[in-house]
Amino acid sequence: MLFRKNDKNTTVSDGKFLARARKNDRLAAWLINTGGFLVILSVTSILVLIMKVAIPLFLSPEATVVSTIKPGGSAPTGEIKGMGVDDELRTGFLLDASGTVTFFDRRTGREIHKITITPPGGGSPTIASASDSGGGRFDILWDDGSFTAMKVSFRSQETGGSDQPAIPAVETMLEEKGTGGGPRPLLSVARFADENSPLRVDLLPGNRFSLSKTTATSDLAGNETVRKVRTPFGDEVPGNVTAVALDTEGEYLYAGTDTGRLLRYDLTDPEAPRLLDSVEANTNGHAVTAVNLVLGDNSVAVADADGSLSTWFPVSETGLGSGKTLTRIHSLARHDGAVTVILPASRSKTIYSLDKAGVVSADHMTSERRLLEMRTAKPLVRFAVSGGDNGAIALDADGNITFWHIDNPHPEVSLKTLFAPVWYESYDKPAYVWQSSAASDDFEPKLSLTPLIFGTLKGTVYAMIFAVPLALLGAIYTSQFMGARLKKYVKPAIEIMAAIPSVVIGFLAGLWLAPLLDKAIVSFFLAFAVIPLCVMLSILIWRRIGSLPRLKRVAPGCEFLLLVPALLIGVYVSHALGGILEASLFAGDLKLWLFNTTGVRSDQRNSIIIAFALGLAVIPLIFTIAEDALSNVPKNLSAASLAIGASRWQTAWRVVLPSALPGIFSAIMIGFGRAVGETMIVLMATGNTPILDWSIFNGFRSLSANIAVEIPEAPVFGTLYRILFLSAVLLFVFTFIINTAAEVLRQKFRKKYGRF
């Protein structure tokens, strides 16, 4: 009875216990699964969030028709000499042959305003030619030979809020009566680089040019003298001039001819214009049909009757001194027919061009991308781009006016500009360049990620070259040879090194080590020879005196402490020798000598510094993981090896090391991953120069440091901002690839070397 009762009790409590155990089991399993899932989820969502910012870089630009109108009562299409649109795409305007500028509402087509300009001489108000100089500027040549430079502007209303359309205005900038004698020019262009001395270039019949510059100077007494220079030039024009473009400063004149030649004149001396270049714009002799300058005035876009579109800028000829020749740099997508008009965008190196077929195309010069095409049912005959690069207006053969909204936020980005060499303006050849900002507005950001990827790899490789041997040898010594008592202090000490904030390491490297090493670079290289020599000597000495009874009491496993004096002596000797050597061999300054004899520049913050600093950051990581792997090799394996008569070194090398290889490999890879992503040290100790050079005397700029440097300067959702996010994605992908490869290899090693 008692027995049975006991039995029953036991069963009951067992059942309860088992139920509780099962419940705890389930709870633990659920917690672990949830935790794992959350980790994966958060990593994935971080990646998704970063990519979401980066992806719009690669979306194609879009032009959407926002409205099509047929303004009532406007002049016939053939009579339209110019057109434009305000930055908010609210008001368009047409300039007709009678000198009337008609403004109308974009949505309704209703006429808002009308301003008429008249020729300065009071002659017949008929426009012979008007050229669009960009930004609402038109240079009008009247039938009677007089000239008006005017500018259409939109002033936003002070009251009524932002919904109110801007008030249009027309400002006359220069008026000149026609000269009595001589033929009427075919085309006139004016420039106002210097407010007091406007400059005007005329294309005269007979393929000649005329340059006139009015200079107003006032002397001390306040008397104003006006000096007018008028110089004809262009005797050497081969063929008939078919297209003319003048840069904003009025310094260079570009002209294209019907024989397919491209000319460049230097107008800096108004009394003696000079022909700089006369080059073949195309090999087939097609007539040049349109010429215009690209934003920044360095490049000129040239189109011909065959529909080809290219950009040119002067490049130094190799081996021909300082002379620069106009060279075809970028060939853009072809048009189906002859190109009639080229207009530059005002905020990027985008070029808009209209061809005979009536299609407007937008191409980006540097990336050589065809961004978009704008066409309507009827062929377009004339177009203009808004000042903000966000819209376009075009007139078709039937007199319909179409407005486009253009969404083209990142025209300069393509896989090619990010990773391949790109021929930027005023460079002599295509190059990988990262230069995201500059002082001037018309600067083109150069956003090649290649130097940054290179910098990341360079820093990592040098750091690993320094760190891996030290960390692994240290781990082998600590796990296999060092006495247990000493190891108890050494291992935690090195692990604590991992806790040093990287900003401290970076600070020390950049501000203390770099100047120090800069002064003692010869001694540094000398130390590579002197210190091992001292160590060898100390070993020889130890062999002599090590058997003395007093020294024998040095506990086994602490012998390496004897290396400390050897190391100190080595440092001292190499420091002393370095100064002497530098004075005698390198004329007292290695850096100068290096530059003079080999052309190698030496920066203070260079890759040697980064190898030390970044190496120092990864050594504790590699050391501690490798040491664990080595210590975890079962003792009975090394015992077996020792028992068979192997020395400790043979045991470590032939038995312990191969068994620990998977762990050691993990250690190296984790160190590698850390070095790739390390930001602060690289930021502070490299100088952040984005150059492609393996030289250890130069710095570099890594992807991570670049993000840290540039993100405060990058406007949110701008091109630079998105590219920085793209480099974050790249870093992520790097780490992912490294870790995956490491894991795959580790599994392979593990299969090969067994259970450990």
Added chain:
Amino acid sequence: MQSDTPRKISDPVLEIVDLNLYYGASQALKDISLTIPRKEVTAFIGPSGCGKSTLLRCFNRMNDLLDNVRIEGSIKLDGEQITGPDVDVISLRRRVGMVFQQSNPFPKSIYENIVYGLRIAGVKDKAVLNETVEKSLRGAAIWDEVKDRLHDSALGLSGGQAQRVCIARAIAVNPEIILMDEPCSALDPIATAKIEELINELKEQYTVVIVTHNMQQAARVSDRTAFLYLGELIEFDETRKIFTNPENRHTEDYITGRFG
């Protein structure tokens, strides 16, 4: 208390005289004196912690690997002192091989396991290596089982096979003495039987010293048995005598299972 038996041993290989061993302050072996005969099997028995493995490890100086070990007294191998700091431990270990409780093949191929002792000695001659592998594996009675997979990892072997490979690895360097530290404690009865059979064969060429917990095993394989208790050598005699007519009461109690 001590049973001195030198008169019975005509050809001693190891002579231990007044051996004391300390782990720090605690004494693990107390005044051990005994003589191990050549080409016989000597078994050390005794309860856990009696010092039999420690004694065994004195013979190839494996105790050197531990900190805080101090040894007094003398051990002579073929009349040559093997205690003290001036002994060449590496050549000693080549003369005194060892087989461990857990089979411990290296994570290499069977072939590389066997030739390890030769490789570390700098032997590179392929013919010598091949010959040694076959000879050692035959000597360890495992040649037929592994001859077709010499270049497979030794980690794929069963426990008994792995232990015999370890024995083959030990005899590959042609030692005088083979120390065995409970070589069968992790093996099943069939594998144990094979090892025991092998020990009987080994004594034709080698001196075998075996530590065992299993008294039947000691009775089966050994010619002489030493009984240790609390670091002291209680009795050392021919196995037959120890198991049939022990002189010491402690020995009798242990053998008959009254304690242990």
